[in-house]
Amino acid sequence: MNTSQTTARGIPGMAPIGRRQFLGATGAGSLAAVLASCTGGGQSSEEETEGGGDGTLQWWDQFRPLTQMLEQDLFDPYMQDNPGITIERRELAAADLGQALQVARRSNQLPDVHSLAGLDAAPAALVSEGWFQPISDFADFASSPVADQIFDGLHRFNGDVYAVPLFSSRQHATIPWYNAELLEQAGVDPDDEPVTWDDLRAVARQVRDNTDAHGIFLPAQNPNYLNAIVVQLAMTAGAPGEIDWRTGEYVQDSDPFVQAFEFLLSLQQDELIHPSSPAMIPRDATARWAAGEGAIYPWGPWFIGDLASESPDVVERGLGCWSIPRPDSEMRSVRSGPAGGVFWVSTDSAQPEAAAELLLRMTQEDFQAALATAMDQPPALLDAVETADVHPAYRDMVARFAEDVRIAPAPEIGHPEAWRVLAEMRPVEPGIGTILQSALSGEDLDVAAELRTYREAMSAERERALEVVQGEGAEVDQDAWVFGNWDPESDYAIEDYDAR
Incomplete structure (x- = not known):
């Protein structure tokens, strides 16, 4: 996971595919099946345009809670205003989307617009490899x-x-969502x-001991989850993140990371995690949480939107x-x-002009208000949540984010050529999620040693990436990752980049 924020909801349902790696085991029959399942026939949008006369814009994403809102507040109005354009959207599970995009890329059948879920690559890497075209020429x-949230190296490249x-960006994916009915049954x-890790453990134990349900879901089939x-747990224990922005050094083997591992492993050792968790991806865990099989599920802000669209009765209950x-009271x-960026x-x-116009509409206040109502990730225009028709729990969650989350620096913003380094960097495995996955499966690991090996490899x-881009003429070094004026408990504002 890139410490400067993954692409929106970019946590796939299975181990991701590396940016230079293709599905080596995929045969011709499997490839055709994947494409057919995603496009309905495997043809490209360009071929559909030529064959059907009207312009067809293919749109793929993983945002299940946004389905109705996208159709009613974006696609239908746009097609009414532009009768020559037909928008065909496919919603896939994040893991399926990542695989389908890899297959489509190899066969020149990518959709016109798509999100990046399931692709284990920085956006800069995909831009440098020619996946995308710019949209600023069209809107x-x-x-x-x-406009004040559009930055070089994240959204803008070479102007x-x-x-x-x-x-x-004021969000995280470790929100303890709870089933109120099960908690009440457990007393x-x-x-x-529960403020501390021990408090949460005690609640999970009380649920396990006093109901037929399990304490906590931890869908371990998903390394990125x-x-x-x-x-995020390591940060509550004092880690700056995966990088110490004051020095630019990776710190994945520091004590807070080891503590986070130990806490999660202790939940399993105490039999507080749903026993089927090792075989679950997040969507499986959501369905089983909705069925009342467990009380607590640490997941992202979109959880309630997923439930509202798939199991509204559960939300009402x-x-x-x-x-x-956090580990202590501090x-x-x-x-x-x-x-x-979300869609590329x-x-x-x-259809680049139509695609750009659609993305521009998504930045407008009326669409942002509709986005809040869908209860997926909080909208970029965060004030829209205050007046949106949302569940009280969603409003409470956004208020908690205001207290719990601070904005970190991003090397891509601070240095004009840092994104080139990120584009060159290859995924390092086994990563944090894979190491924990192995430990949860019962493999006897020296966690501290594994994390040290990972930190050294990163x-x-x-x-290596710095040497490559320097050899290509880029004037960038590790100082691009150093932000000496960073305060962990304050937002790193745009003016702080010039003051460092």
Whole structure:
């Protein structure tokens, strides 16, 4: 996971595919089946345009809670205003989306617009490899309501805008969502919030001992889910994140990371985790949480939107959330980098103008208000939540983010060529999520040693990437990752980049 913020909801349902890696085991028959399942026939949008006369814009994403809102508030109005354009959207599970995009890329059948879920690559890497085309030639993003959130190295490359932030960066994916009915059956008052890791453990134990349900879900089939949980819990234990921004060094083997591992492993040792968790991806855990098989599920802000669209009766029965727990009573923030781009326009798209116009509409205040109502990730225009028709638990969650989350620096913003290094860097495995996955499966691991090996490998990979881009003429070094004026408990504002 990139410490400067993954692409929106970019936590896939299985181990991701590396940016230079293709599905080596995929045969011709499997490839055709995947494409058919995603496009309905395997043809490209360009081929459909030529065959059907009207312009067809293919749109792929993983945002299940946004389905109705996208159709009613974006696609239908746009098609009414532009009768020559037909928008065909495919919603896939994040893991399936990542695989389908890899297959489509190899066969020149990418959709016109897609998100990046399931692709284990920095957006800069995909831009440098020619996946996308810029959108600023087709729409005026410099005058959009989110113009002050569009940054070089995240959304803008070589002066051209490729994507825009649609969601707020003030969020994290370790929100303890709880089933109020199960807590009450267990004799737990939901208002008596578990503040520490031990408090959360005690609640889970009380649920296990006093109901037929399990305490906590931890869908361990998903390494990126586990990675996020570890990193965010480590920050509550005092880690700056995966990088110490004051020195620019990776710190994944520091004591807070080891403590986060030990806490999660202790939950399993105490038999507080749902026993089927090792075989679950997040969508499985959501369904089983909704069925009442467990009381607590650490997951992201979109959880309630997923439930509202798939299991509204569960929402009505009662749910809520707590702040991310920490190892002791000391309050420490979770850091999140500036929000990245969400939707990107394929290089081969025959409809770049329509795609750009749609993305511009998504930045407007009325769409941002509708986005809040869908209860997925909080919108980039965060004030829209205040007046939106949302569940009280969602409003409570956004208020907690204001207290719990601080905005971290991003090297891509601070140095004009840092994104080139990120584009060159290759995934390092086993990563944090994979190490935890192995430990949860019962493998006898020296966690501290595994994390040290990973930290050393990450440092070496960055050094290698720096040497490559320096050899190509880039004037960038590790100082691009150093922000000496960074305060862990304050937002790193745009003016701080010039003051460091």
